[in-house]
Amino acid sequence: MRSNKLKQALKEGGTVICVGPGVPSPELVEFLGHLGFDCIFIDAEHGVIGVERAQEMVRAADAVGIGSLTRVPKNDPAVILGYLETGTGGILVPHVNTADEVRQIMQAVKYSPLGIRGAHSGTRAANYGVTQSGAEYFDQANRETMVAAMIEEVAALENLNEILQVPGLDLCLIGPGDLAMSMGYPGQPDHPEVQAQVDLAVHKICAAGVAAGTVAADGEGVRRLFERGFQLALVSALRLLVVGARQLLAQARTEKSVTPGSP
Template structure:
């Protein structure tokens, strides 16, 4: 298994920035990587990206020099297994609302003795020809980045217990679903939603790295100042911002 440079940077206390790619395009994933982002976040929760498309996007991200991550569609052991088997550097699991659900993520993502992930000579394991599987499972447990999303009031209320779950590498605050959970759908910047985000940061208090979205340069600066260490933009937002600037210059 490849050395996970993204995990190394986080462990060293560095901040990292990447980009959601919500479309099934290996070319777009490679372009995002070649632009200099630390990671490409392949979104298989929303949109049409299948596991077959994600496979090629993982390869393209690696070719471009970024760590591929996959946001899986469900916190289900066999679902997580299949996405990890294609060889990303880690997974992000949405809607983790309790310690039991967090433990389920770790069980699915880690091999014995840390979890129950099934062992096979898949791409993640170098197809079983590069090293003994016994060595691969040790490397995979050390290198795989496990991210759970905190995106509901319920998850925030149970955050102290979630923090106690071993094997979680990073908590990712999802502002859109958090806003919806609080009764402000489509308003992630609502003052009460942002106050809840501040509450999450205070509750975590550095025990784990925190990640969130940062669609603009201003948001990047704000989230870094708050203590977030992993920031994710979105290809759609970046394209829209660049297009509007260009069209405005053309008088459109």
């Protein structure tokens, strides 16, 4: 099993920039890795990424030496197991609202004696059983695999203190879009009321010794997140493409542009 550079960086108090490709493309993962991003965000909750495609994307991330974090569709042990066996560096579960739900995630992610994950040392996550014994792999997997929870509803904020007390939780990723929806401000993640709750949440998360993450639109947004105490900033590759493409088209189609056929 590979060492988890992403988990180690967060544990040491470092900051990381994670990018979501937005499409199920291993080639794009490689491209983004070569650009210098710290990790790839594989989103199996939204979109069409299944276990097989997720594994190819994790393999691409490994090939360029960056971390991977996979958001699974739901908090279900069978679903989580499939994505774990791709070799992803971490599992992120959406809509986590209680400490009991975090404990359920722990049970699904961890091997005995910490959990009930099914034992199999012949998967990609275990290097197919070639490089270490099963016992060595199970122990390392329990230490290296990240456990992350999405905090994105009012109920999660109300139960945040209890959530943060569950041992083994590595990262809380705040979802401002769903949080805004839950608070009655649909489509307004930057609403002052929403951001005030985000600030309270990140303060609690950091005080508990857990890494905090959330989304950013651009480089300035990433910088501001780090100043607020977040350690992980998640950006969208498709948004970067949209911004760059619109800028190019706007520059190319100004009134001063040369019209076709002109000398």
